Amino acid sequence: xxxxxxxxxxxxxxxxxxxxxxxxxxxxxxxxxxxxxxxxxxxxxxxxxxxxxxxxxxxxxxxxxxxxxxxxxxxxxxxxxxxxxxxxxxxxxxxxxxxxxxxxxxxxxxxxxxxxxxxxxxxxxxxxxxxxxxxxxxxxxxxxxxxxxxxxxxxxxxxxxxxxxxxxxxxxxxxxxxxxxxxxxxxxxxxxxxxxxxxxxxxxxxxxxxxxxxxxxxxxxxxxxxxxxxxxxxxxxxxxxxxxxxxxxxxxxxxxxxxxxxxxxxxxxxxxxxxxxxxxxxxxxxxxxxxxxxxxxxxxxxxxxxxxxxxxxxxxxxxxxxxxxxxxxxxxxxxxxxxxxxxxxxxxxxxxxxxxxxxxxxxxxxxxxxxxxxxxxxxxxxxxxxxxxxxxxxxxxxxxxxxxxxxxxxxxxxxxxxxxxxxxxxxxxxxxxxxxxxxxxxxxxxxxxxxxxxxxxxxxxxxxxxxxxxxxxxxxxxxxxxxxxxxxxxxxxxxxxxxxxxxxxxxxxxxx
Amino acid sequence: xxxxxxxxxxxxxxxxxxxxxxxxxxxxxxxxxxxxxxxxxxxxxxxxxxxxxxxxxxxxxxxxxxxxxxxxxxxxxxxxxxxxxxxxxxxxxxxxxxxxxxxxxxxxxxxxxxxxxxxxxxxxxxxxxxxxxxxxxxxxxxxxxxxxxxxxxxxxxxxxxxxxxxxxxxxxxxxxxxxx
Numbered sequence: 001x002x003x004x005x006x007x008x009x010x011x012x013x014x015x016x017x018x019x020x021x022x023x024x025x026x027x028x029x030x031x032x033x034x035x036x037x038x039x040x041x042x043x044x045x046x047x048x049x050x051x052x053x054x055x056x057x058x059x060x061x062x063x064x065x066x067x068x069x070x071x072x073x074x075x076x077x078x079x080x081x082x083x084x085x086x087x088x089x090x091x092x093x094x095x096x097x098x099x100x101x102x103x104x105x106x107x108x109x110x111x112x113x114x115x116x117x118x119x120x121x122x123x124x125x126x127x128x129x130x131x132x133x134x135x136x137x138x139x140x141x142x143x144x145x146x147x148x149x150x151x152x153x154x155x156x157x158x159x160x161x162x163x164x165x166x167x168x169x170x171x172x173x174x175x176x177x178x179x180x181x182x183x184x185x186x187x188x189x190x191x192x193x194x195x196x197x198x199x200x201x202x203x204x205x206x207x208x209x210x211x212x213x214x215x216x217x218x219x220x221x222x223x224x225x226x227x228x229x230x231x232x233x234x235x236x237x238x239x240x241x242x243x244x245x246x247x248x249x250x251x252x253x254x255x256x257x258x259x260x261x262x263x264x265x266x267x268x269x270x271x272x273x274x275x276x277x278x279x280x281x282x283x284x285x286x287x288x289x290x291x292x293x294x295x296x297x298x299x300x301x302x303x304x305x306x307x308x309x310x311x312x313x314x315x316x317x318x319x320x321x322x323x324x325x326x327x328x329x330x331x332x333x334x335x336x337x338x339x340x341x342x343x344x345x346x347x348x349x350x351x352x353x354x355x356x357x358x359x360x361x362x363x364x365x366x367x368x369x370x371x372x373x374x375x376x377x378x379x380x381x382x383x384x385x386x387x388x389x390x391x392x393x394x395x396x397x398x399x400x401x402x403x404x405x406x407x408x409x410x411x412x413x414x415x416x417x418x419x420x421x422x423x424x425x426x427x428x429x430x431x432x433x434x435x436x437x438x439x440x441x442x443x444x445x446x447x448x449x450x451x452x453x454x455x456x457x458x459x460x461x462x463x464x465x466x467x468x469x470x471x472x473x474x475x476x477x478x479x480x481x482x483x484x485x486x487x488x489x490x491x492x493x494x495x496x497x498x499x500x501x502x503x504x505x506x507x508x509x510x511x512x
Numbered sequence: 513x514x515x516x517x518x519x520x521x522x523x524x525x526x527x528x529x530x531x532x533x534x535x536x537x538x539x540x541x542x543x544x545x546x547x548x549x550x551x552x553x554x555x556x557x558x559x560x561x562x563x564x565x566x567x568x569x570x571x572x573x574x575x576x577x578x579x580x581x582x583x584x585x586x587x588x589x590x591x592x593x594x595x596x597x598x599x600x601x602x603x604x605x606x607x608x609x610x611x612x613x614x615x616x617x618x619x620x621x622x623x624x625x626x627x628x629x630x631x632x633x634x635x636x637x638x639x640x641x642x643x644x645x646x647x648x649x650x651x652x653x654x655x656x657x658x659x660x661x662x663x664x665x666x667x668x669x670x671x672x673x674x675x676x677x678x679x680x681x682x683x684x685x686x687x688x689x690x691x692x
Contacts, residue, residue, distance in 0.1 A: 135601060135636045136541060137548045155541075160636055163602035180635040 040235035040252070042245045043221075045211065048232050052214035055079065063088055071210050072185060073099050075173065078217040100176055100185030107149025110193045111142075135160070135178065144190055150179040158194045161186065165200045170207040170216075225250045240264070249421075260422055261491035262429035270428045274368065284361060291316055292323045367431040374424035377458075381417045384461065388413050394465050408474055412461060415477040419454040419484050426450070429491065439494055446490055450483040542600050546570050549639050561644040563594065571596045574610075575644050583652030584675045588682065590614050592647070593623075594640065604634035607643060615681035617654040617665035625650075626660045 043051070060070040062085060076099040077084040088095045096103055106119045115122045128141045133153035145151045152160070157178075164175040177184045191204055206212060215221045215232045224231045226248035233242045233252065241258035243249045250257055254264040262270070288297040291309040293316035298307060300320050307326070309316040317326040392406040426447050433440055457476045460468070547570070553563055563575035575592040579585025593610035597603045607630055612623030619625050629638055629646055659665035667674040 136545055137552075138544075156636070159541075160602055163599060178636050180629075180633070180637055 040233050040242045042224075043232045043234060045230040045232075048211040048215055048221075049209075052210040055081065055214070056210060059084065063092075069096075069101055072101055075210070075213045075217075076100075079214055097183065100174075100183045102147030102184055106147050107145060108147045108187075108190075109143065109145040109149075109151065110189055111144060111154065112189075112193050144193065146177050146184045146187060146190060148177055148179070148182050148184045150177050150182055152178055154194060157190075158196055161191060161194065161196060161204075162200050165196075165203050169203070170212065172204055173207045173213070222252055222255070224248050225255055258421070259425045259428070261488055262425045262432070266428055266432045267425070270371075270431065273364070289320065289323065292318050292325075364431070367427045371424050371427040374420050374427070378417065378420050378424070381413070381420055381458075385410075385413050385417075388461070391465055391468075398465070405470075408470060409461070409468070412457065412473050412477040415481050416454065416457050416461060419450060419457070419480050422484055422488070423447075423451060423454060426487065443487075443490060446483065446487040450480070450487050453480040453483050456480075542596065542598060543570055545601060546596065549641070553641055556641065558641065558645065560648060561641070563592075563640050563644060571598075571600075573640065575607075575640070577644055577648045577651070580648055580652045584671055584678060585651045588678075592644075594643070601636040601639065604630050604638075605640075605643070607647070613682050614651075615661070615664055615678045616651060617656055617659040617661055617668055618650060619664075620660040624660065626655070626658060 056067060056070045056074055059065075059074055059081060060067050063070065063073070065073075073084055073088070073095070074081070077087075084095070093103065102108075108117070108119060109128070110117050111125065114125055116125050116128060117123075118128075126141060128143070130139050130141050131143055131151050132139045133143060133151070133156050135152055135156040138153060140153045142155075143151045143153045144157050160178050161172075161175065165172045168175070173185075175186045176182060177186070188208060191201065196204070215223055219237055221232050221234050222242075223229075224233060224244040224246060226244060226246050229244060229246040229248060231244050231246060233244060235242055235252045240251050240253055240263075241249065241260045242252045243258070251259055251264060251267075254267070256264070256267060259267045284297055288299045290296065291298050291311065291314060294309060294311050294314040296309060296311045296314065298309060300307065307318050307320050309318070318324060319326055388409050392403065392409055395401050395406050396403055430440075430443065430447065433443065453476065457473075457480050460473055460476055546565075550563075550565065560578035560580065561575070563573050566572045566574055573594040573596075575594055577590055577592065579588045579590075590609055590613060591611065593606075593608050595606040597605065607625060607627075609619055609623035609625065612619075612621060614623065618627065625647065627646060627650055629635075630643070654665070654668060656665050656668060664674070664677070667677055
């Protein structure tokens with residue numbers, strides 16, 4: 001399936017309704033946390049249809065053709081109206097031919113309502129002369145043809161279309177007459193006249209709906225990824241996290257879950273890394289130690305603590321327990337394995353001579369454990385949402401407060417979720433961030449602040465009803481939200497200098 | 513994967529070949545069509561091409577083509593294996609040179625053939641006869657833009673050298689069937 005909407009050439013595509021609504025305003029209510037970086041809108045199915053219909057109507061008027069032809073042409077040109085009109089005005093015949101639209105004498109044969117329409121004129125069923133089908137080689141009088149007149153028996157035509165629909169999915173709208181070199185696109189009339197299984201016909205009909213290809217072919221539009229949600233999201237190219245009105249959050253670019261602040265590429269890399277490495281890394285961490293001399297990972301596969309490094313250039317003999325050289329463990333030597341020596345910890349050769357691979361492993365694990373920690377905590381926050389409802393009811397019972405008074409708890413919970421959600425990906429982002437530099441320091445400072453605030457909020461919300469104070473909670477989650485915004489803005493500024501300009505939102509990060 | 517939405521990504525290729533649509537008894541209709549193709553091939557008498565099912569299995573044929581007159585392949589015969597899917601003729605048969613004795617720019621070392629009508633340009637109207645004729649004409653008229661065998665493609669402009677390589681290649685294979 002087509003992934004990242006990186007297909008160039010559609011940039012100039014005009015979305016004429018672009019300016020009819022003020023996206024800023026709508027978004028303000030639904031998405032308080034990232035208002036500064038948000039520029040997307042949610043469109044429902046009827047709005048999508050209206051947008052597509054408008055385009056088709058304009059083309060129909062411009063080219064003076066039927067609505068059906070206009071829809072086919074727009075679909076063929078992937079809604080690039082400029083390109084279509086330019087080529088159409090240059091050579092209309094060529095464009096029509098390429099789009100599979102019939103010109104010239106209509107030789108269509110379609111069975112419907114007990115009769116058969118030949119070139120548009122109805123005649124009784126069974127009045128056709130026998131013809132040999134080019135697919136099954138059987139002779140019959142029960143056949144159909146598109147405007148081109150290439151006849152195939154109805155059984156073969158039906159099987160042919162069923163295969164096309166199964167194999168090509170929504171691309172079945174581009175299915176052409178089975179005859180080689182004939183580019184005529186199958187018509188809805190023909191498809192509906194044949195005894196296709198209902199599920200196949202449903203796919204064909206869906207595929208033909210203009211808003212489907214309108215959204216699919218428009219790089220600024222995407223269907224919500226939630227199963228059964230018919231909404232589409234409009235966002236500028238390169239936009240990442242979006243949230244549908246159904247609650248589904250996803251990345252506009254890669255269709256995966258919303259992963260701000262890390263990029264799609266980083267997420268993909270991270271996921272592959274976690275899949276490939278985590279198990280190996282975990283095993284290495286729990287079952288091996290680095291050779292104190294050369295830092296090769298060593299597994300202890302016997303009971304004896306006397307280890308000899310298998311690295312042929314090292315062959316260091318050491319004690320598995322204290323990692324000290326084995327020679328001092330020999331009888332008569334000064335055996336200090338059982339004593340804790342803080343000085344030794346400092347000069348521990350392991351720390352100094354850490355092989356880069358082991359250091360990399362530890363570095364990865366540092367980020368991985370924090371990533372998974374937040375990831376797992378998220379599950380609890382979802383549960384907490386349900387519990388919060390109960391808490392609110394409890395509060396109501398205690399008197400003096402109404403349900404409205406307590407909704408701030410829901411907001412707080414929502415904020416907590418948002419923060420945790422973003423926090424997990426800050427670790428992916430940080431993992432791929434180059435070491436050192438001012439930006440990293442700045443980023444980590446923001447990350448720390450956000451994390452502290454998030455934990456504080458989390459703790460606060462887990463308290464008993466009697467211990468929850470509104471002012472405290474509101475202050476805490478507002479702070480958390482601000483910190484999240486600051487962090488995301490910081491990343492956005494670094495990422496693409498222009499990313500924040502489009503938001504037109506409130507100013508740069510400022511510490512509250 | 514959660515890619516679905518209002519218009520879930522409808523089945524792509526290969527998704528449900530096994531449970532293919534097949535209204536009515538498709539196995540029987542494929543059988544029927546292959547029988548009638550066999551009939552017309554035997555009656556037709558096209559020069560330089562022939563095909564016949566392997567034993568009792570109507571879904572597996574062996575074809576033979578002879579190089580066209582005036583080409584480097586003149587007088588040489590090649591055997592092909594044709595495997596018909598249950599979706600035939602709506603799906604193309606798998607056609608390979610077997611044994612892989614054909615040295616040609618559009619044929620790889622395993623006998624796979626790069627020919628559009630066997631892939632994206634396949635049409636239910638094509639049949640064994642048109643396939644064999646197309647491959648026969650491909651022999652003398654290769655598509656040098658998309659070679660599967662780069663060595664053969666680079667030799668092609670010099671027909672004398674190409675012929676030498678072709679004969680060497682053909683004789684390097686044991687005459688018997690090399691692959692089942």
